[in-house]
Amino acid sequence: MSENQKKETALHFLDYWRVIRSRKEIVLAVLFLVVITGTAYTFTLPKIYAAQSRIQVNNDSVDIDPFNPAMSGARGYDPYFLRTQFEIIQSKPILYEVINRLNLQEIWGKNGEKIQKELAYKILLSSLDVSQYRDTNLISLTAKRQDPKEAARIANELADVYRDIRLDLKYKEMTRAMDALSRELEKQQEKVDLAQQRVEQLRQELDITVLPGSYAGQSENSVEKLRLQQLEGDRIAARVEMLVAKARFEQLDAMSDEDLRTASAYLTQDPFVEAMRSQIKDYDVALTSMLETYGANYPEVKKTQAARDELIVKLQRALGGIKKGTQAQYIVAKSKFEALEEELRGVKSSDQDSQRDKFVPFNKAQQEFDIQRSIMTALKSRIAQEGITLKVPRTPVEIVDSAEESTRPVSPNLIMNVLLSIFIGLGSGIGLAYFIEYLDTSIKTADDVERWIELPVLGLIPQKVRPLIEEGPDSEHAEGYRVLRTNMAFTDSGPSRGAFAVLSGGAGEGKSTTAFNLAYVCAQQGEKVLLVDADLRRPVQHTILGVSNRFGLTNVLLRDVPVEETIKTTSVPNLHFLPSGRLPRTSLGVLDPKRISELVHSLKLKYDVIVFDTPPLVGISDSAVIAKEMDGVLLVVQYRKYPRDLIIRAKQMLDTLGVPQVGVVLNNINIMRDDYYYYYHSYYSNYDYYRSQEANPVVSQGAQGQA
Structure with a gap:
């Protein structure tokens, strides 16, 4: 076989369709099985109901800001903020509060016993x-449970808890800031009182009746005083910045690890921290599912739990870095304040040198008093501002829609599952x-014959063909054998007349019927x-013709x-x-090549x-x-x-013998199953011969079959 013919040809779309059509019973059987299984499984699943509440989530800004009207109600769309809120809504503090308010530990427990809060959290989270x-600030909160009332209660309670905790956290944060500012104000008041007492003491000791700001020479020091005022303002701003950084650091330093993880969404927008929080949530959902299915001792559960614990340690380290960063901010603010204070002291010292010796101590005390009083005034203004802001209404979370009981389950979805089953079944x-077609290496088409055997296909014979002596010369099958005879006459592989052997590679391929029908049409x-019935071991031709097989080829050869x-x-x-005759007890020497040669030679003189x-x-x-x-061999291959x-192998044996090979008959084709032969069947099933012919001979009805 040549290399080019050994190569598989490129497949066309119709080749794929032919495989599906020829194996349609398998496709339909698998489809039916999968659809029935999927439908039955759907009916065994519990009904799940969903309840949905909608909330509008805003940034932590007041509805009306009296000190910054431009920012009143400013609530722009911030995707990072919303993703952070997704994690907060599903965090333990929020869900633990929902569990407590709805008493879910007892409701989900069995026999009146409470389940562990951690397990209740995982069930609720899942x-x-x-x-x-x-592109909106609207968030949908959907709860899915077998009880529609319970699903609605959970969805509504989750919205309420999230709203309450957002308000409570912001209120506590501002209250702590107000308390810190109030404590600083008390300390500053003491400093102002001491500075005022010092000024009064020096005024009396120095017998000063005119304030230092009104003595001659004030204009000469106006530049120095302007610089002093600027430095003093910077110093006051730096002190306020230092106090705020200090309060923030002390607040974070006092938090526990759990509180720090809960508040991390408000502390940083770091994508790395958000990714770790999201992954911890995924682990929690996976653990909930595996705990319900396998239990706590299942190796995969332990592995997932270990991965979650390791991720929590990494998150804790990252949050520790945030805490250190806050501490660093406080140290920087403090250093800035101290540097400004040192510079201010230098300016004051230079200014004092220019004053008369009598007023140096007094001016110094007076300046210190003014500084401390300015700081106290700034603190009072900030406290008053924060107090007013604290009283302004805040709506960081608004409940847009409350959840209602659902009357239709969302799961299982029968239509979706059936469609999915159909898709999976077809696939x-x-x-x-x-796969079965891949494993099937049999001959299926005339192209297969020409590719693998390298012989022309002279005839295509469909299924259910009987001997033509029974069907008659006008049957649709008779024309197929006439085409076979015509192709034999015009083939270059052998003579049109002479001795021909009809054989096959294996038993049951229809060679006996093919041999009879070929002889019939000739x-x-x-x-x-x-x-000549030369199949001595399984002769059938005598049954087709209804004659005796007592004497025949074996008797002639012997x-x-x-x-x-x-x-x-x-x-x-x-x-x-010429029947086969009865095979003697020992067949050794019956088919003697010399006798066969003599017999064939003598018969060729008498028959065409x-x-x-x-x-x-x-x-x-x-x-x-x-x-x-033989003058030629006709090889029968069953479809x-x-x-x-x-x-x-049969072809190779014939090549070794050097026998002229006329061609191949592809037999027993399932025309209705394979589109490859559709037009062949369509043509011959409608072919009609309108010619007069003698009636077919009557033979035994039992004489039929294929070898």
Whole structure:
């Protein structure tokens, strides 16, 4: 076989469709099984109801800011802020409060016993779905439970708890800041009182009746005083910044690890921290599912728990870095304040040197008093501002829609599951069909014959073909054999007349029926034909013709009876028949090559066409002996029966014998199953011959079958 012919040709779309059509029983069976299984499984699933509440989430700004009207109600869209709120809504502090308010530990417990809060948290987390409406600040809170009332209660309570905790956290934060500012104000008041007492003491000691700001020479120091005022303002701002940083650091330093993780969403917008929080949440959901299915001692559960604990340690380290960063901010603010204070002291010292010696101590005390009083005034203003801001209404969370009880379950979705089952069933069925087709190495098409055997296909014979002596010469199948005979006449592989052997690689491929019908159509065309049943072990031709098999080819080869006495005439004009005869107890020497050669030579002198029905070629030596003396060999291959290796082996044996090979008959084709042969069937099933012919001979109805 040439290399080009060994290569597989490119597959066309119709080739794929042919596989599906030819294996449609498998596809439909798998589809039916998967759909039935999927539908039955859907009916066994518990009904799940969903309840949805909607909330509007805003940044922590007041509705009306009296000190910054431009920022009043400023609540721009911030995707990072919303993603942070997703995590906060599903955090333990929020869900623990929902569990406590709804008493879910007892409700979900069995036999009146409470389940662990951690397990209740995981169950609640797995039943929640938090999502955002695109390009809006609206968040959907969906709870899914078997009880529709319980689902509605959870969705509504989650919205309430989140709103309350947001308000409470902001209020506590501002209250702590107010307390810190109040404590600083008390300390500053003491400093102002001491500075005032010092000024009064020096005024009395120095007998000063005119304030230092009104003495002559004030204009000379106006530049120095302006610089002093600027530095003093910077110093006051730096002190306020230092106090705020100090309060923030002390607040974070006092938090526990759990509180720090809870507040991390408000402390930083670091994507790395948010990613770790999201991954911890995924681990919690996975652990909930695995705990309900396998239990706490399952290796995969322990592995997931260990991964979650390790991630929490990493998150704690990251939050520790945030705490250190806050401490660093406080240290920087403090250093800035001290630097400004040092610079201010230098300016004051320079200014004092320019004053008269009498007023130096007094001016210094007076300046210190002014500084402390300015700081106290700034603190009072800040406290008053924060107090007013604290009283302004805040709505960081608004409940847009409350959840209501659902009357229709969202799961299981029968239509969706059936459609999914159909999709999976079709995919699996088609995949299985292609896999079986891949494993099937039998001959399926005429192209397969020409590719693997390198012989022309002379005839395509459909299924359910009987001997033409039963069907009649006008049957749709008869034309197929006439085409076979015509192709044999015009082929270059052998003569149109002479001795031909009809053989196959294996048993049951229909060679006996093919041999008889070929002889039949040759006789119908006016040729003098002899049909020889050379299948000594399984002869069938005598049953087709309804004649005796007592004497035949074996008797001729053993020289018991002359060949003329064993040849029988049939009811078919021009068709004569040589039965196989009964096989003796020992078949050794029956098919002697010399005797076969002499017999074939003598018969060719009397008949135009001699058709030998031979045994299968592979495994039996009889066919090789007979084929060696033939003018041509016709190989019968049954559609989708044997692996092509058997047919290739038979072809190789014929090549070794040097026998002329006329071609191949592809037999027993399932035309209705394979589109490849559709037009062949359509043509011959409607082909009608309008010619007058003698009635078909009557034969035994039991004479039929294929070898």
